[in-house]
Amino acid sequence: MIVARELTKYYGLKQAIQDVSFQINRGEVVGFLGPNGAGKTTILRIMTCFMQPTSGAMLVDNLDCRSHSLEVRKKIGFLPETVPLYTELSVRSFLAFAGTIKGLRGKKLASEVDRATSLCGLSEHRGRLIKYLSKGLKQRVGIAQALLNNPPILILDEPTTGLDPAQIVEVRNIIKELGGQRTVLLSTHILPEVSHLCQRVIILNQGRVIAEDTPKNLTDKLQKGLRTVLLVDGPQDQVKARLASIEGISKVETFQREGEFVVESTQEENLRPLLAKTVVEAGWGLKEMKALDLSLEEVFVHLVTEEGKEAQP
Amino acid sequence: MKGIYAVFKKELSVTFASPIFYAATFIFLVVSGYFFYSNVAVFTVLSFQARANPFLAEKLNLSDMVVRPLFGQLSIILLLMLPLITMRSYAEEKKLGTIELLFTYPISDAAVLTGKYLAAVFILLAMLVGTIPSLLLLEAFGNLDWGSILSGYLGVFLMGASFISLGIFSSSLTENQMVAAVLSFGALLLFWLIGWAKLIAGPAAAPVLEHLSIITHLDNFAKGLIDTRDAVFFLLFSLFWLFLTLRFLSSRFWRG
Numbered sequence: 001m002i003v004a005r006e007l008t009k010y011y012g013l014k015q016a017i018q019d020v021s022f023q024i025n026r027g028e029v030v031g032f033l034g035p036n037g038a039g040k041t042t043i044l045r046i047m048t049c050f051m052q053p054t055s056g057a058m059l060v061d062n063l064d065c066r067s068h069s070l071e072v073r074k075k076i077g078f079l080p081e082t083v084p085l086y087t088e089l090s091v092r093s094f095l096a097f098a099g100t101i102k103g104l105r106g107k108k109l110a111s112e113v114d115r116a117t118s119l120c121g122l123s124e125h126r127g128r129l130i131k132y133l134s135k136g137l138k139q140r141v142g143i144a145q146a147l148l149n150n151p152p153i154l155i156l157d158e159p160t161t162g163l164d165p166a167q168i169v170e171v172r173n174i175i176k177e178l179g180g181q182r183t184v185l186l187s188t189h190i191l192p193e194v195s196h197l198c199q200r201v202i203i204l205n206q207g208r209v210i211a212e213d214t215p216k217n218l219t220d221k222l223q224k225g226l227r228t229v230l231l232v233d234g235p236q237d238q239v240k241a242r243l244a245s246i247e248g249i250s251k252v253e254t255f256q257r258e259g260e261f262v263v264e265s266t267q268e269e270n271l272r273p274l275l276a277k278t279v280v281e282a283g284w285g286l287k288e289m290k291a292l293d294l295s296l297e298e299v300f301v302h303l304v305t306e307e308g309k310e311a312q313p
Numbered sequence: 314m315k316g317i318y319a320v321f322k323k324e325l326s327v328t329f330a331s332p333i334f335y336a337a338t339f340i341f342l343v344v345s346g347y348f349f350y351s352n353v354a355v356f357t358v359l360s361f362q363a364r365a366n367p368f369l370a371e372k373l374n375l376s377d378m379v380v381r382p383l384f385g386q387l388s389i390i391l392l393l394m395l396p397l398i399t400m401r402s403y404a405e406e407k408k409l410g411t412i413e414l415l416f417t418y419p420i421s422d423a424a425v426l427t428g429k430y431l432a433a434v435f436i437l438l439a440m441l442v443g444t445i446p447s448l449l450l451l452e453a454f455g456n457l458d459w460g461s462i463l464s465g466y467l468g469v470f471l472m473g474a475s476f477i478s479l480g481i482f483s484s485s486l487t488e489n490q491m492v493a494a495v496l497s498f499g500a501l502l503l504f505w506l507i508g509w510a511k512l513i514a515g516p517a518a519a520p521v522l523e524h525l526s527i528i529t530h531l532d533n534f535a536k537g538l539i540d541t542r543d544a545v546f547f548l549l550f551s552l553f554w555l556f557l558t559l560r561f562l563s564s565r566f567w568r569g
Contacts, residue, residue, distance in 0.1 A: 011568075050416050070419050084413060089326055098414075
């Protein structure tokens with residue numbers, strides 16, 4: 001279990017994070033979400049004992065990162081944001097180096113290197129020098145070194161940044177496989193990644209935690225009323241005016257395609273049967289009707305911009 | 314210990330894959346070979362002259378005219394070459410970001426530093442071993458005093474190890490390898506020449522400056538005299554810079 005208690009960190013006079021507190025339970029896959037400069041990397045660096053907080057405490061399995069640094073590091077597999085690797089070494093030599101430092105010896109070291117390479121799809125590339133690998137394969141080597149010695153906590157800082165779409169899918173699949181067995185912390189500013197992989201999201205902005213929940217709960221909390229998309233075969237202006245006149249409808253807007261509208265209702269009750277009835281009775285064709293959920297992108301933008309407004313004097 | 318060995322092995326693998334190592338070692342061996350040849354050539358000329366001058370003949374011996382100057386010359390070449398070997402030690406790790414891996418692996422800063430230091434000392438040893446064949450060749454044509462030769466090598470080795478510790482400290486200060494090399498070269502030159510300042514220093518400062526001078530401590534070793542004070546100077550010099558390196562590395566905790 002990971003507990004952050006009122007973490008604050010200053011770089012010189014600049015405050016990077018302020019009073020950050022959260023708790024991550026064993027086996028959870030949690031996403032740290034935030035714009036660039038929100039303080040994600042700072043928190044991860046404190047968690048991995050790379051640096052210490054100016055005030056507050058970070059506990060990993062009840063061990064303080066400040067006073068039990070080496071014990072905490074044994075429990076963590078970490079992939080830094082830039083995926084730093086010793087490019088002059090072969091994949092096998094690099095993983096053997098990382099494994100030895102992590103306390104693996106002899107046959108156990110060899111079997112762990114084999115396990116990590118096969119899990120990350122690197123078995124065919126073991127003998128190759130890292131500098132000759134593609135960016136996607138380098139990313140996998142970075143994940144493989146984090147997996148050595150089977151750490152109970154895996155921390156991945158922006159693991160898919162800079163990869164092409166196919167490589168992103170591959171890396172996400174690897175992370176998904178790992179998620180069931182251990183605690184995974186994922187720092188990212190790519191929202192679909194969080195929706196796909198994480199059970200819980202911690203949203204950071206300007207060095208503070210501004211929201212913490214499951215992606216579904218976050219969207220539900222911010223989604224006031226229901227949103228419905230209608231594709232209607234009829235005169236645009238008349239359809240828009242007719243839909244807007246229905247009691248309980250707060251907003252009607254044209255959407256992506258011609259004849260497509262987004263209808264927002266303020267009431268809790270479902271107005272969709274009434275919408276359908278209205279369109280059909282007017283003699284227009286109802287080609288399509290579907291519910292439109294608030295995306296995590298919208299939740300994120302909403303939270304971050306609300307924060308920004310509050311922060312302004 | 315296994316962690317230190319892992320870092321040591323990794324450092325050697327990375328160094329042996331670097332062209333800088335081969336360039337520095339090649340230049341070291343070529344220049345030291347040239348100095349050796351020059352010393353022998355001068356000795357040969359003097360030997361011919363000594364046939365007509367018995368007074369000069371008494372003074373001629375290989376140790377004083379070839380071997381002893383060679384150790385002074387080796388130390389000058391090392392002053393120029395070792396900063397090139399140590400410059401990448403931490404600077405490259407910082408630039409590539411691999412320092413973040415090292416600092417988050419379950420290994421102490423002291424163990425990482427020890428591994429890096431021992432790897433650089435091993436490279437120094439390999440470079441010095443490369444100069445031994447010249448002396449073996451000389452042994453075939455004359456009698457060498459191997460006791461004083463071993464003493465000279467010990468002096469150059471201890472001095473080189475001191476250079477390495479200062480070089481690693483310089484490398485820990487920056488992520489630019491060239492800056493690290495220039496810093497360590499400048500600092501080593503200062504410690505090399507600091508003894509000269511005794512001529513203009515007051516009576517209190519002169520002995521201190523002389524004691525701080527690297528060349529003063531090397532001279533006894535080259536003469537075949539192993540003085541504990543000289544050995545302790547080099548050991549303390551190394552420990553001082555290694556300690557400063559550790560202190561600087563741990564400053565990341567509060568500097569960020």
